[in-house]
Amino acid sequence: MKHHSRPAALRLLPALVAGATMAVSAAAIADDGLGDYRDRFEALPHLPPLPADNSLTEEKIELGNMLFFEPRISASGVISCATCHNPALGWSDRIPRAVGHDGQVGERNTPTVLNSGFLEAQFWDGREPDLEGQALGPIEASVEMAMDLDMALERLQEFDLYQRHFKEAFPDEESPINRDNLAKSLASFQRTLTTPNSPFDRYLRGDLDALNEQEKEGMQAFVDNGCIACHRGPALTDSQFHAIQVPGSTDLGRYVVTEEESDKYRFRTPTLRNVAVTYPYMNNGATETLEEAVAIMGEEMLGRELEEQTIADITAFLHTLTGEMPNFEVPALP
Amino acid sequence: MKHHSRPAALRLLPALVAGATMAVSAAAIADDGLGDYRDRFEALPHLPPLPADNSLTEEKIELGNMLFFEPRISASGVISCATCHNPALGWSDRIPRAVGHDGQVGERNTPTVLNSGFLEAQFWDGREPDLEGQALGPIEASVEMAMDLDMALERLQEFDLYQRHFKEAFPDEESPINRDNLAKSLASFQRTLTTPNSPFDRYLRGDLDALNEQEKEGMQAFVDNGCIACHRGPALTDSQFHAIQVPGSTDLGRYVVTEEESDKYRFRTPTLRNVAVTYPYMNNGATETLEEAVAIMGEEMLGRELEEQTIADITAFLHTLTGEMPNFEVPALP
Incomplete structure (x- = not known):
């Protein structure tokens, strides 16, 4: 390939x-x-088209790339976005329905993230309009990563490297490690997956x-x-x-x-x-x-x-x- | 890095x-x-030193690389060797004790596979002497990938691409998709992780x-x-x-x-x-x-x-x- x-x-x-x-x-x-x-x-x-409030920068893409592969923002500590959106498997999982936290099986087939930036509705039911809205859902979903989002942010805060990368990606913000920026950086990385x-x-x-x-x-x-x-x-x-x-x-x-x-x-x-x-x-x-x-x-x-x-x-x-x-x-x- | x-x-x-x-x-x-x-x-x-009965070839390394990232040789379909031996995390998992099938927590810390080819005893308890002996254990372990090995081999057999890669890695064998060769190719890949x-x-x-x-x-x-x-x-x-x-x-x-x-x-x-x-x-x-x-x-x-x-x-x-x-x-x- x-x-x-x-x-x-x-x-x-x-x-x-x-x-x-x-x-x-x-x-x-x-x-x-x-x-x-x-x-x-x-x-x-x-x-894909870029939203007015989330410009695409190398810093956000690099941070989003890290976060996409980061399993410690899951409750188990071993499930990352890349577990089900696996780059080795077309950025999906090639099983009928998603398997998440504690081996629970979800109701739906995992959509690929490839070219998801071109979609005007995210998830099978379109419950989010864009990747910024989509990004945090699977982290919190009890059958996926099952992680309290504040706890996820606290874990990231513990690492100097994440502090530095969030600061570089969002240089104008006092406390850049927050929900919005987690979503924005993940969305930025996903937009490059074309x-x-x-x-x-x-x-x-x-x-x-x-x-x-x-x-x-x-x-x-x-x-x-x-x-x-x-x-x-x-x-x-x-x-x-x-x-x-x-x-x-x-x-x-x-x-x-x-x-x-x-x-x-x-x-x-x-x-x-x-x-x-x-x-x-x-x-x-x-x-x-x-x-x-x-x-x-x-x-x-x-x-x-x-x-x-x-x-x-x-x-x-x-x-x-x-x-x-x-x-x-x-x-x-x- | x-x-x-x-x-x-x-x-x-x-x-x-x-x-x-x-x-x-x-x-x-x-x-x-x-x-x-x-x-x-x-x-x-x-x-590391190479065993007499498993010469290191590009074909085995490439096949082993595929198998190392292959989650469909686990019962859940989403856990691969790379889940716990995660290249993003020093080829380990950076959590205290391994989390495997259905979220079960094992008793021991996941050792890195980096340089494991230099060890003369595998696992914390040394129950296998070499990587060929080690390779299949986690696939079958009920708290890890929880997969019946014959079923894993059957799944691999379904894919033309695996049939071709096993044939290339073990050209003299009639039915190369078997336990020994699964172990040999995984071990070959792991020996390159120095x-x-x-x-x-x-x-x-x-x-x-x-x-x-x-x-x-x-x-x-x-x-x-x-x-x-x-x-x-x-x-x-x-x-x-x-x-x-x-x-x-x-x-x-x-x-x-x-x-x-x-x-x-x-x-x-x-x-x-x-x-x-x-x-x-x-x-x-x-x-x-x-x-x-x-x-x-x-x-x-x-x-x-x-x-x-x-x-x-x-x-x-x-x-x-x-x-x-x-x-x-x-x-x-x-």
Whole structure:
């Protein structure tokens, strides 16, 4: 797997401009007649949109990287964000439902953090709008890290190295080790976990040989069958909530947040970026293969039984959405 | 922290020869009058001794690296070797006693795997003589990964990528995914987890400025007070068993293995390599600081109350035993 470097991710604009230019000139030279399809998609930028109140700095990213791998902000002392969002496993866990504190099994499949900065709603039920809101949830959740947040902050306070890094990341603050800054630094690190330059991105940017014939058939089937209605935009999700009850799931989904009857069984559309390396699938993780997942989505969301060849083509297309894995460091913790 | 590269570790001999030559010529030029002390120690080689029946190959190291980070050979699916032997935490866990399957707390402090290839007895009670014997224990232990080993092998068998890597690592075998090869590849990877070129190693090899005056005082106190009787050899352990009952411990130690009365409360001497980054200390992890640990060892093992200055000097010396952290990859698991 190729890794792209974080400094490159920060030097965003020139790369994007160059990419766009290349796409235009290459398209002018040769075409595969699928321009109308390509126009329905967006290549993945190197960085997601940034919030006005949390500028992206190297200091916050480095601190967030440390905190992401820090198990001592869990009650057991051995569970970190990276336990379930494991970089070795597509930044997820590849088991059906998350296993957390004291071996408790949660109700839902762990979403990958890859490209989570592009989502406009976090968690399966969208209970937080952004990564700053998301970051602290799993630390406190009793089935995840099960840690009192004030106690987590106290533990961090004990280490000179964390005192220094928080001070560097938030230089204007008297007492920088606090909830907000814990969330901001974790969110900053997570925003760098993008996976640009997948074969499909290269294709969209003008390298028309980056996809083979079957993958192109799959792209067309993906559009023609309506998958793109919900799986759209750079991360291939509309960040909206759609009702689905997959086999074995009794999860009420979005209803848990809003308590509105119409939100029962609704879940935020998951990203399809890197979907080939973030199995198993669905809110309960009960679906093991991409082929099964595509067939289920056809039946449940599109109301049709997709043909075997169509499923194979769409699956081939989905495999082209695996990008370059992000650069990160296993930090030397204090 | 600097990382040394694995290929360099495999190109062992030239580096050692060059190191030895340098030591001689530098010593000829200048001396700090402590040659007799230096002669009592050994610099840490880049690689530990290799067993006759498990040659060290890149293929085994790479496979072992994958397996070390593989949580699906645990019953929960989320605990890997790297959970407790965490590269971010000195390849240990920095909590008093290990936390494993379902949050169970074990009886003993997790030893670092760094330089474990230099030990002639594995585990606190020495129940295995080598890393091949050690490797499978924690996978099966009910308070650690709690996994039936045959089931672990079946899980690995399901992945084409593991089938290929085992075949490459053990090319002459019909069914290479078996217990022996799981142990051999994990042991091979662990043998590469060495930490050469600590300040003390550079000092021993002739760079007499690599230690400051207090650190040199500490080295002399370490010898003069007899610490070196048990903490000797390249990893600063004799791999022998010595009786000690530290505060709060009722652990019978070596007796659990041999059931010989004389082995009660005996534990294998731990390595002092990287001891500054592998806190807390003692078999029950109840001792938080190096200063405390040195004082306790003085009282319990040497029968004397060390002076405060001596404790400070020895502690300063122990800090010079932190070497370059080993190179490894967070693998892309299947």
